[in-house]
Amino acid sequence: MSLVVRDACVVTVRGGAVARRGEAHGALHVEPHADVLVEGQCIAAVGPGLVAPRGAEEIDARGRVLLPGFVDCHTHACWAGDRLDEWDAKLRGVPYLDLLRAGGGIHATVRAVRAASEEGLASALSARVARMLREGTTTVEVKSGYGLDADSELKMLRAIARVAKEGPGTVVPTALLGHAFEGDHDAWVRGVVDEALPRVSAEWPGLAVDAFCEQGAWSREACVSLFERARGRHPLRVHADQFHALGMVAEAVRLGARSVDHLEASTDADLGALAASPTFGVVLPGTGFHGDGRYARAGALVALGGAVALATNCNPGSSPTSSMPFAIALAVRFCGLTPAQAIVAATHHGALVLGLPDRGRIEPGLRADLALLCHTDPRALAFEVGGNPVEVVVCGGRRLVP
Ligand code: NIG
Numbered sequence: 001m002s003l004v005v006r007d008a009c010v011v012t013v014r015g016g017a018v019a020r021r022g023e024a025h026g027a028l029h030v031e032p033h034a035d036v037l038v039e040g041q042c043i044a045a046v047g048p049g050l051v052a053p054r055g056a057e058e059i060d061a062r063g064r065v066l067l068p069g070f071v072d073c074h075t076h077a078c079w080a081g082d083r084l085d086e087w088d089a090k091l092r093g094v095p096y097l098d099l100l101r102a103g104g105g106i107h108a109t110v111r112a113v114r115a116a117s118e119e120g121l122a123s124a125l126s127a128r129v130a131r132m133l134r135e136g137t138t139t140v141e142v143k144s145g146y147g148l149d150a151d152s153e154l155k156m157l158r159a160i161a162r163v164a165k166e167g168p169g170t171v172v173p174t175a176l177l178g179h180a181f182e183g184d185h186d187a188w189v190r191g192v193v194d195e196a197l198p199r200v201s202a203e204w205p206g207l208a209v210d211a212f213c214e215q216g217a218w219s220r221e222a223c224v225s226l227f228e229r230a231r232g233r234h235p236l237r238v239h240a241d242q243f244h245a246l247g248m249v250a251e252a253v254r255l256g257a258r259s260v261d262h263l264e265a266s267t268d269a270d271l272g273a274l275a276a277s278p279t280f281g282v283v284l285p286g287t288g289f290h291g292d293g294r295y296a297r298a299g300a301l302v303a304l305g306g307a308v309a310l311a312t313n314c315n316p317g318s319s320p321t322s323s324m325p326f327a328i329a330l331a332v333r334f335c336g337l338t339p340a341q342a343i344v345a346a347t348h349h350g351a352l353v354l355g356l357p358d359r360g361r362i363e364p365g366l367r368a369d370l371a372l373l374c375h376t377d378p379r380a381l382a383f384e385v386g387g388n389p390v391e392v393v394v395c396g397g398r399r400l401v402p
Helices: 021-024 084-091 096-101 106-115 119-136 150-168 185-203 218-230 248-254 269-277 285-290 298-301 324-334 337-348 348-352 377-384
Strands: 002-012 031-041 041-046 057-060 065-068 069-072 137-142 170-178 208-212 236-240 259-262 281-285 306-310 370-372 390-395 398-401
Touching: 002 185, 002 218, 002 370, 021 298, 021 306, 021 337, 031 208, 057 324, 065 069, 065 377, 069 337, 084 096, 106 150, 106 269, 119 137, 119 150, 119 390, 119 398, 137 348, 150 185, 170 218, 185 218, 208 218, 218 236, 236 248, 236 377, 248 259, 248 269, 248 377, 259 298, 269 298, 281 298, 281 348, 285 324, 298 337, 306 324, 306 348, 324 377, 337 377
Parallel strands: 002 057, 002 065, 069 137, 137 170, 170 208, 208 236, 236 259, 259 281, 281 306
Antiparallel strands: 002 031, 031 041, 065 370, 370 390, 390 398
């Protein structure tokens, strides 16, 4: 099956599947009045006046911006229940970590997830992924982490895998084995390392493994013990410096982690170490917006030579948004990224964080995941707040939206 997008303003990173640093972090190639020809699932050609095969579906872009589909590389989009009652407490000023320590927060969602069936989790996730597609997200990472014990974590991963199988968008599961703990911290950690991790490795070889390094969650030593065991068999990712800089960034860099996510409380030394490494910094401005107004200094990380990816952190507690356009608008206002740097972070770099070099750019041979905006200037994507600027979505070569 063929499809052609006519007269688009194609906006994309160009070149190979490597991280863009320094000046290159914001170097977008803009090609006005270009056509994009899609054959099957892939982009076949990009340029003006392309000849399409007879019968090809045509989309007239009328000069509007065509981006690679967004890659949301950090979400907790598989959950049950809600935390709206808890939000009342947050509005009265109760901090996130106090709620967590009192058995709420992540633990409240853990109770709801344990009570839910695999089917129920899958159907709730499927509805969220469908909404993300309408917002231009064609690839989304979804973490477990609300099960905590091995059986419940595996139930979550199976629910996520079910949705991944359904398509049409790409769903990438991550085993967030160290999100919180119950009972004695050290005994809990040993249980995860000795039981849950081997079961995940057996059923999900190569799946990324993640942990939340924070006071009241997993200690740095606990995260390191999990990662030392997982290293070599699983890409490593870590939530670090969300509230406190605990030295996890340096450890993550030493362990060769794929990404360090959050970074709101990172010191200059943390950002410097991250910038000097191949590890991505993933920033999640939805969390600062919904929470306490603290944001990662992504612009500083880029200035130091770091590679930044941007994600929604969609979850029922700290970041109730699934919109990558909104994340871009926030990252430009509060994290110090330029609109172009934010677009690179939300497409090409997100794909690299997930180990998917076949997407995130508009180039022949890559997967045809495309988002056509209502705007003719890419800066308008970051300028406008609160709406959905995505008018047409092509995913794996098929027009899905509208
Ligand atoms: O990345 N910080 C840890 N995990 C999530 C929050 C999940 C939740 O509150 O349910 C985050 O912000």
